[in-house]
Amino acid sequence: MHGLHLTADLYQCQGSPSLMLQADAIAQLCRAEVEKAGLTCMADKWVTFPGSSGSPGGVTGTVLLAESHLAIHTWPETGSVTVDVYVCNFSANNSSKAYALMDAVLAAYQPARVMRQQIQRGDIQK
């Protein structure tokens, strides 16, 4: 279960507002970019939060991959988004696919600033 977990915290996103507010638009982006990256979507689930004080609510969701998962949370109040891409390298090294998927999602959101981190999950020893 050795794998690579990428995180990105996005600020001042300048992409389409639909990618902050509309679960369908985010799901469509994610499914398309998962496929382009050569990863396998097994299922996905999305929740749209009610807004408050006249502001629209954000969206939270995950795509369950054969290789692990993609997760996105949006905060339209602040123009912020967090993204996780976690791939297991159980049967193949999927690291380059994980980077490609993260890069594609970031390109869609167009953040003015992004904080990226990564951690190695598990170890080779079983």
Added chain:
Amino acid sequence: MHGLHLTADLYQCQGSPSLMLQADAIAQLCRAEVEKAGLTCMADKWVTFPGSSGSPGGVTGTVLLAESHLAIHTWPETGSVTVDVYVCNFSANNSSKAYALMDAVLAAYQPARVMRQQIQRGDIQK
């Protein structure tokens, strides 16, 4: 969107085999422990993988929280599990709830060995 992301990679799990193999059992555990920790389940989604070479397949899934997400992937072939608990501290500091949830899930799986990591997500500046 400042938050805390906990990860745990579990080896040689000695808890109930149902927690490696049965999506319903894992979902029930997760929903119960999310509630006990004082976090809020919005939705969840689970996938059971087909087995191979006579071995049963694992389960992958997430619970979408009002505070972000819980994700679990099981590998019954090796007795391994990965767990993510990510909580945003947008309206309150949920860090202690995240630790409580992670500890409860680990207690159920009873790993002989566990590798825990944590990262701070986002920053206070918006």
